[in-house]
Amino acid sequence: MSQSSSDIVTAGLLVIGDEILSGRTKDKNIGFIAEYLTAIGIDLKEVRVVADEEAEIVAALNALRSRYTYVFTTGGIGPTHDDITADSVAKAFGVPIDIDPRVVAIFKERAPHLELNEARLRMARIPAGADLVENSVSNAPGFMIGNVIVMAGVPAIMQAMIDSVSGRLRTGRKMLSETVLANAREGDIGGPLGEIAKAHPDAMIGSYPFFDGKGPNTNIVVRSREPQTLAAAKAAVEAMLVKVNGAR
Amino acid sequence: MSQSSSDIVTAGLLVIGDEILSGRTKDKNIGFIAEYLTAIGIDLKEVRVVADEEAEIVAALNALRSRYTYVFTTGGIGPTHDDITADSVAKAFGVPIDIDPRVVAIFKERAPHLELNEARLRMARIPAGADLVENSVSNAPGFMIGNVIVMAGVPAIMQAMIDSVSGRLRTGRKMLSETVLANAREGDIGGPLGEIAKAHPDAMIGSYPFFDGKGPNTNIVVRSREPQTLAAAKAAVEAMLVKVNGAR
Numbered sequence: 001m002s003q004s005s006s007d008i009v010t011a012g013l014l015v016i017g018d019e020i021l022s023g024r025t026k027d028k029n030i031g032f033i034a035e036y037l038t039a040i041g042i043d044l045k046e047v048r049v050v051a052d053e054e055a056e057i058v059a060a061l062n063a064l065r066s067r068y069t070y071v072f073t074t075g076g077i078g079p080t081h082d083d084i085t086a087d088s089v090a091k092a093f094g095v096p097i098d099i100d101p102r103v104v105a106i107f108k109e110r111a112p113h114l115e116l117n118e119a120r121l122r123m124a125r126i127p128a129g130a131d132l133v134e135n136s137v138s139n140a141p142g143f144m145i146g147n148v149i150v151m152a153g154v155p156a157i158m159q160a161m162i163d164s165v166s167g168r169l170r171t172g173r174k175m176l177s178e179t180v181l182a183n184a185r186e187g188d189i190g191g192p193l194g195e196i197a198k199a200h201p202d203a204m205i206g207s208y209p210f211f212d213g214k215g216p217n218t219n220i221v222v223r224s225r226e227p228q229t230l231a232a233a234k235a236a237v238e239a240m241l242v243k244v245n246g247a248r
Numbered sequence: 249m250s251q252s253s254s255d256i257v258t259a260g261l262l263v264i265g266d267e268i269l270s271g272r273t274k275d276k277n278i279g280f281i282a283e284y285l286t287a288i289g290i291d292l293k294e295v296r297v298v299a300d301e302e303a304e305i306v307a308a309l310n311a312l313r314s315r316y317t318y319v320f321t322t323g324g325i326g327p328t329h330d331d332i333t334a335d336s337v338a339k340a341f342g343v344p345i346d347i348d349p350r351v352v353a354i355f356k357e358r359a360p361h362l363e364l365n366e367a368r369l370r371m372a373r374i375p376a377g378a379d380l381v382e383n384s385v386s387n388a389p390g391f392m393i394g395n396v397i398v399m400a401g402v403p404a405i406m407q408a409m410i411d412s413v414s415g416r417l418r419t420g421r422k423m424l425s426e427t428v429l430a431n432a433r434e435g436d437i438g439g440p441l442g443e444i445a446k447a448h449p450d451a452m453i454g455s456y457p458f459f460d461g462k463g464p465n466t467n468i469v470v471r472s473r474e475p476q477t478l479a480a481a482k483a484a485v486e487a488m489l490v491k492v493n494g495a496r
Contacts, residue, residue, distance in 0.1 A: 018454055021292045023283030024425070024469060025456065030278075030297070035271030044269045046304070049278070049295035052454070056294070079435045080455035081442035119438025154457060177272070187327045190367025194329035206266055206300070207328035208273065209402060221272060 007225060009042045009172035012064035015049040016057055016075040016085050017153055028155045029074045036162055041171035042070065052076055057088035065092075065148055070169060072162070075153030077142065079119035086143075089150055090127035100126035103141060110139045131168075135160035144168070173225045178234045182218040182241055185209075189218065192240045196233065202226065203233035255473060257290045257420035260312035263297040264305055264323040264333050265401055276403045277322045284410055289419035290318065300324055305336035313340075313396055318417060320410070323401030325390065327367035334391075337398055338375035348374035351389060358387045379416075383408035392416070421473045426482045430466040430489055433457075437466065437492055444484045450474065451481035 013033055019025035030047055037044045045068055050056040057076075064071045076085030090097035103124035107116060114120065123140040126132065133142035133149065137160040142151040144165060151161040182189055186209045197205045204223040209216060220237050224230040261281055267273040278295055285292045293316055298304040305324075312319045324333030338345035351372035355364060362368065371388040374380065381390035381397065385408040390399040392413060399409040430437055434457045445453045452471040457464060468485050472478040 015295075018452065019456055019469065020278070021282055021295070022286050022423070022425070022471070023279055023281075023292075024427075026279035030268070031271055031274035033271075034269055038270050044271075045299065047263075047269070047295070047297035051293065078455065078457060079438040081438070081445045082454050114433075114435060117435070117439055119442075120435040122438065123435070154459075156459070175270070177270070179272075185362075187362060187365070187368040187371070190327035190329070190370065191365055194367075197329045204266065206330050207326065208267055209326055211402075211404070221267065223270070 007173040009070070009170055010045045010068040011037055011042050011070045011072060012068040013044060013047040014057070014060050014064055014071060014073040015047065015153075016052060016073055017049075018051050018082070020049050020075075021051055029153070029158055032155065032159065033072060033074075033162065036166075038175055038177075040166055040169075041174040042169065043172070043175065052082050052084055054084055054088045054091065057085065058092045061089065061092045061148065065146065069147060071148045073148065073150045074158050077123065077140065077150060077152055079122050079140075083122065085150060086125050086127060089145060089148060093127060093129075093145060093148075095128045095145075097125050097127045099124045100132075102126075102132055106132075106134065106141065107139055133161050133165045135164045175223055175225055176227060176230050177221060177223045178230060180220045180222070180234060180237050180241070182220055184218060184241065184245055185216045186218045189220075189240065189244055192244060193220065193237070196236045196240060200229070200233040200236060202229045205233060205237070255421040257318070257418050258293045258316040259285055259290050259318045259320060260316040261292060261295045262305070262308050262312055262319060262321040263295065263401075264300060264321055265297075266299050266330070268297050268323075269299055277401070277406055280403065280407065281320060281322075281410065284414075286423055286425075288414055288417075289422040290417065291420070291423065300330050300332055302332055302336045302339065305333065306340045309337065309340045309396065313394065317395060319396045321396065321398045322406050325371065325388065325398060325400055327370045327388075331370065333398060334373050334375060337393060337396060341375060341377075341393060341396075343376045343393075345373050345375045347372045348380075350374075350380055354380075354382065354389065355387055381409050381413045383412045423471055423473055424475060424478050425469060425471045426478060428468045428470070428482060428485050428489070430468055432466060432489065432493055433464045434466045437468075437488070440488045440492060441468065441485070444481065444488060448477070448481040448484060450477045453481060453485070 130143040130145035138157040142161045206221040208219045222233045378391040378393035386405040390409045454469045456467045470481045
């Protein structure tokens with residue numbers, strides 16, 4: 001059974017930061033966001049990582065926001081000179097950006113002891129027309145403008161922000177997934193697995209090799225939005241494995 | 249002192265795999281490759297993660313290979329139906345692809361006990377004109393065609409492949425880096441740090457907040473290919489921190 005396109009909500013992710021590209025910081029957000037979106041019924045279709053350079057951010061953002069239902073960004077919304085995400089997003093949308101009195105009010109209420117200096121006011125710069133994404137961890141909010149959700153790069157703050165914003169998002173039918181441990185080398189099951197993939201075109205079947213304690217092994221992951229499609233493909237995989245493994 | 253452009257060698261990275269986008273597998277290759285390339289004098293400028301879909305792979309590969317000195321890919325070169333990277337690379341380059349006798353010879357020599365079935369022969373499909381990237385961990389090689397290096401997705405195999413190929417690559421002057429622990433909140437140093445960044449335009453200065461045991465703290469990372477430029481910017485950051493922290 002094919003799925004109607006209205007069931008499907010897609011997303012792109014734009015990770016912004018020199019420190020990811022230099023390897024100094026190991027990204028922890030891509031995996032978290034991928035798993036989070038899958039769980040709520042949004043298909044992550046593409047990720048890009050770019051440097052803290054306005055032209056790069058604008059080009060990537062415009063490419064992604066025209067293709068997917070939503071675009072999430074991480075990084076570059078702090079108080080220092082290298083935090084240029086908010087200004088870059090405003091430029092991509094062609095809207096003005098200025099210090100937002102809503103953010104200033106949050107700072108005054110939640111952190112009256114911290115000086116509202118130029119650096120902190122930089123975190124209050126929000127593109128015109130954006131909704132704030134407040135969160136429990138950081139006083140400085142993220143924001144949502146059009147289909148773009150702008151979040152912090154620090155994992156704990158990003159995670160609070162995505163929790164805060166997810167209720168506002170349209171979600172599709174959830175992708176269901178089953179993993180079958182093959183107890184076989186990929187090279188021994190690739191042929192029959194390909195036949196199963198052809199016979200079950202509405203299921204997505206992935207094969208993921210890994211080394212277990214004894215040698216090469218394989219996880220087979222079957223995915224579909226339809227429980228019956230999923231069950232049929234999984235059963236076919238299991239029957240094939242019984243046959244292949246029994247023959248050895 | 250500005251750096252001549254011939255000192256700079258750039259790279260893009262294309263991570264290929266549904267399992268990364270679904271969150272089932274947490275990528276471990278981006279951080280490794282980023283750090284590896286930085287260490288040998290290649291600047292990683294952009295990363296993309298795309299699904300196991302030919303059109304997506306071809307489009308991303310063509311975008312990246314025209315922009316950067318090298319493009320590295322990970323994933324999708326195994327023996328199963330969802331491994332479509334080699335064919336997609338051949339399509340992007342507009343060259344034929346077929347079973348490569350060099351790979352068949354490797355299989356026969358290194359794994360004479362394994363049946364050379366249709367699935368394993370799939371791993372021998374190499375685009376015309378490519379050089380093999382043999383490695384110690386896997387019998388199935390990666391390959392290099394033009395400026396594109398195609399590697400496995402399994403981290404241990406990818407790491408063996410990048411070690412195997414790196415000696416063939418042109419490298420630039422290494423980016424030098426120093427990290428200064430600020431012992432200050434980002435919001436308290438953003439102003440003076442921005443002044444330092446303006447006064448040292450040839451150094452790259454990044455500010456990375458994190459939570460230590462006591463609360464918000466900040467790492468300041470200064471980068472340059474010129475030792476003197478690096479030292480001057482680092483000294484300015486340290487002097488600023490003495491002033492800011494002493495005033496509290």
